[in-house]
Amino acid sequence: MNYRTHVRTERRREGSKGGPFTVSLTGQWLVVALFASAIAILSRRQEGTFLWIGSVLGLAAAAGFFVQFDSVANWRRGMLCALALLLGAMFTLQVFIALFTD
Secondary structure, X not given: OOHHHHHHHHHHHHHHHOOOOOOOHHHHHHHHHHHHHHHHHHHHOOXXXXXXXXXXXXXXXXXXXXXXXXXXXXXXXXXXXXXXXXXXXHHHHHHHHHHHOO
């Protein structure tokens, strides 16, 4: 058994445990969708309830980012991770603009 086969077998075994924090493609897309919706909310309005809703969605996405993107399996998931990271940076910038402007 070579190294690649062994790693694939171990990943398959780890994935079959089904613990509460398993990495899934659906969870990764959910993180991207949460970031995108937080950015959309904060781009339209930046005061009151909209600021709170956008911030909570963005914080949930940031927490999900650290859970769902702990390992990148291939280049497609790597691109998805990069997209989520850029959306996270954009969300952070929008929150700072909302908090520190008149």
